[in-house]
Amino acid sequence: MAEYVLLGALLCALALALGSGVAWAVVVWLFEFDWLPDWPRILGVLGAGVGLVMALAIGGSLGLLRSRPAQVLREL
Amino acid sequence: MTNTASPVIAASALTLSLSSGEARVEILRGIDLAVLPGEKLALLGPSGSGKSSLLAILSGLEQASGGTLHVAGADFTTLDEDGLAAARRGRIGIVLQAFHLLPTMTALENVATPLELAGMADAMARAEAELVAVGLGHRLNHYPAQLSGGEQQRVAIARALAPRPAILFADEPTGNLDHANGDAVADLLFARADEVGATFIMVTHDEALAARCGRIVRLADGRIVSDGGPGVAA
Amino acid sequence: MNLSRGAAWTLARRGLDWRFKGLRLLLVCLVLGTAALSAIGTLTGAIERELATRGRxxxxxxxxxxxxxxxxxxxxxxxxxxxxxxxxxxxxxxxxxxxxxxxxxxxxxxxxxxxxxxxxxxxxxxxxxxxxxxxxxxxxxxxxxxxxxxxxxxxxxxxxxxxxxxxxxxxxxxxxxxxxxxxxxxxxxxxxxxxxxxxxxxxxxxxxxxxxxxxxxxxxxxxxxxxxxxxxxxxxxxxxxxxASPGLDRFVSRMGQFLVLVALAALAIAGIGIGNGVNSYLEARRSSIATLKILGASSGDIARIFLLQLAAASSLAILAGLVVGISVTPLLGRALQGLLPIEPGFVFDAGALAIAAAYGALIALTFAAPPLVRARSFPAMALMRARVSPLAGGWRGAVLPVALGLGGIAALAVLTAPQKLLAAGFLGGAAALFLLLSALGWGVQRLAAKVPRPKGAIARMALANLHRPGAQTSALVVALGFGLSAFVLLAGVQTSLDGNIAQRVPNKAPDYFVLDLPRSRVGEFDAIVRAAAPGAEIRKVPALRGSIVAYGPQGAMTRVADLKQLPDNAWPLRGDRGLTYADEVPQGNVLTAGTWWAKDYAGEPLVSVDDDLGKALDLKLGDRIAVSILGVERSAKIASFRRIDWENMGFNYVLVFSPNAIADAPHNLAATVSLPEGAKTPEVRRAILGGLVKALPSSSVIESGRCWGRRARSWARWARRSLRRRALRCFRGWRCWPARSLRRANARPMTMSSCACWGRAAGSFWYC
Known part of the structure; x- marks a missing residue:
């Protein structure tokens, strides 16, 4: 799991940079407003997104984690 | 059956080598083999001797690395994957150890599939007749998961023979079955191959099973070490 | 000989698990994406049509x-x-x-x-x-x-x-x-x-x-x-x-387009899900594919059989998505009824549905093609060997369908967008993001393979997980990177809109705005305010209205009426606006060129021009501007340019004249009153409001605190609603703000905020 946490952190940083860039373009160019982001809320959304993915991923692998080694070996 | 006809399988200097990373593994090292129409041949040998690989090449599932191979009039060494599939269609039947039925299809649909792939019009009727012939007339609409191992292998035999192939290949056909079921399936296999008139080539560990064939070819380390010749082991 | 279509369909149908096991990810992604697209398209189309047909x-x-x-x-x-x-x-x-x-x-x-x-x-x-x-x-x-x-x-x-x-x-x-x-x-x-x-x-x-x-x-x-x-x-x-309502019209179309782009981004993310779903579906059917090959199916037959299966599942998903989209439209319509001219009830917009279905089909094709092409090359021999590692290569065959699918999506997005350049830019950005993330995924995988093996077994396994054959690193980086970027994008846009609307203005707003204050009653006005709140700050400016009719060097002036199209950022040329005159540089303004006229100046009429407007019209010191006030044209020489702090919530005028230029035209004053902190009590407010209303019945007194408070509450409600609904609500009555905000050169926040609250009449103060 550790490798994916590291990867997730890297992706968060990237998403923050890229998403903000595009959002800036949408706000300034499309809507022609000022760029006034609320960073705590954006970080909150990002955190919630990562949390959701983690929850789904862990939920999805629960079966795998619960399975007994002997059973898996028999099925190979 | 006559032994004067031209061979249905003619292999000469067949080699197979597979690369695994940097290393190359020589699996077959020059196989010469001629099989006449209607012959029953067993390929015997220890694990890793290359018998399953030889069967794969002869049945067109794999291409040889070298040598020439003519099967049922087609030059297998010049055909690509799709060409081999076309050459197999309707001419070659294959029965595998693990049955390999299509799980989402009923027994009837499984047997009809090769007929449909070969573009035969009355696929369902012929499939039904074939299943009745292997004693599964009452299990037509059962799914593989609803059938016993022996029943599944019977469906596989019906599927392989439904298109009336010129050649029937079997790879350890009784390997996944208990003794009683294995014997029953072997009896059925030989009987149906006879009725259809197909040349029969079987890979097995089982000396007793091999002995039921008219010819036994023994392999070791990728080479033919003995060829019983027609009638020797009858 | 290839399999006939009928036989291929027969085999495909038999191979399909009608509980869609293994294909549910694909179904969910497609249903949601298509539903969102069809609902957005239907609703936007309905509003636009309603605006057009109900214009009269x-x-x-x-x-x-x-x-x-x-x-x-x-x-x-x-x-x-x-x-x-x-x-x-x-x-x-x-x-x-x-x-x-x-x-x-x-x-x-x-x-x-x-x-x-x-x-x-x-x-x-x-x-x-x-x-x-x-x-x-x-x-x-x-x-x-x-x-x-x-x-x-x-x-x-x-x-x-x-x-x-x-x-x-x-x-x-x-x-x-x-x-x-x-x-x-x-x-x-x-x-x-x-x-x-x-x-x-x-x-x-x-x-x-x-x-x-x-x-x-x-x-x-x-x-x-x-x-x-x-x-x-x-x-x-x-x-x-x-x-009838150009601002609303424009807004609805932009918002619709933005939402389509958001939905497309969502569908692109869903596409990655679709690709992964199809991949694992086909991996799970590897044995069946090999069996079919053993039975004589060619790679073309395999592709046809599984393409038919995926097409059947996708068609059902798209159909379900359209049904969901049509079903939610009345709910959205009901929620927006009263805010926008939408008739309640089901709307069946064949065009919007066709576009949504086309997007769904193209996305499914694009993302399903690579695993499908790979599946074609599963060798029959896979069955003869125990396990085969995931197949490398086989991507070349996918190039054509993927290129066709992506090309179709791009063409559809650009052709159906009112702003083609923007749509193209968005797609380009999405493609660049995709490439960047793919490169990153590849880089991470390479890096993990290159770094020295750690000593700990767990760390070694973790590292190996990133680069082993079949590792999902690249797919994960692309999907998660895309998804998280989209989250940040939406949050950034949403909070910025909130910020623009709510954050800045209230602190700087005066407590009262007074319109139509007769010049002859200024003394009374001051007395009433000072009596109630001695420390109050009162600002008064002359308030005239007029339109710019010509500008440029003397003898070669450009007539606004002759312009086919207004120059960029020359919004003050449109319609009438507030004009004023002053002895001194207005508060919060800074001269950028020229000089201010002396007090009691009596020479040639002069005018000071907003720096941005000067640039937009390429004006120089000494050029002239002519305005029409009450049907009389008056011309003045440009004496200076000013930079205006649009956020100061004061009276900001694009054109400020020397008093001798326009003071003789009939006009009233406008005033702001800022109360000292201690005086913001109900008693003081009652005294000021009551006194002014009684003494100056023809003037309008607007208590800004009340307005802000009300708006702030309604904004708080907005914050809980979706971006779309909020923005649409914003446009119910305040149609003026996009039009006005777009007139400005640099999209200063004041414009939107003040306009949102004060609307066109009072807003004219800020944009005059």
């Missing part, structure tokens, strides 16, 4: 001529009357109070109409009675007036100097949408009541309206232009039924 009713006319600060001259009126049936009216800010009770006052939007109003649509009272202009001194009042003043039908209401009788409460006002933002709820009166109020005086901020019902077949645009050409100095603002 919304405007209450085929063509409408609006004039600021004066009534039409006789020949103008005659020329307009010749076009068709004319209904004349006026609109202005005013204060309404309960006679004899100084503290029960509220700002209102006074709308005077004549007997012919409404030319189109039906005006009804809250009890369902169909009515027209109220007779004599009767008034129809909006429910807001009744609430705020506590008056009911039959009670009296004082507006200006007139005491009116409440004849009924407004139920539905057909041309409400086109009236734009108002500072207070509406009070509708007849012309006799308007005259009795004595609110219309020379220089007062009245907007006269001439609404025309044209004979069938007449072209409103051509006739409107004709009047403008005939009276170029009159300063008419012409609106036609086609553009």
């Amino acid at each position: 009713e919304m405007l209450g006319a085929d063509v409408e001529f609006t004039l600021a600060a004066r009534t039409p001259a006789r020949e103008e009126r005659a020329a307009i009357a010749a076009l068709g049936d004319v209904s004349e009216g006026a609109r202005l800010q005013a204060m309404a109070s309960v006679p004899g009770e100084q503290t029960r006052t509220t700002p209102i939007e006074l709308k005077a109409v004549d007997a012919k109003w409404p030319l189109y649509g039906r005006f009804t009272l809250s009890d369902g009675t169909v009515a027209r202009a109220p007779a004599g001194l009767t008034a129809w009042i909006a429910p807001g007036v009744a609430d705020r003043l506590g008056v009911k039908v039959g009670d009296s209401l004082k507006v200006g100097e007139a005491v009116l009788k409440v004849g009924g409460v407004i139920g539905s006002e057909p041309d409400r949408m086109a009236e734009g933002f108002s500072l207070g709820p509406t009070v509708i009166v007849g012309t006799a009541a308007l005259d009795a109020s004595r609110l219309v005086q020379p220089g007062s901020m009245v907007r006269s309206k001439l609404r025309v019902k044209l004979p069938p077949g007449a072209d409103p645009v051509a006739l409107g232009d004709g009047i403008k050409e005939r009276f170029p100095l009159a300063g008419y603002e012409v609106r036609t039924r086609e553009k």
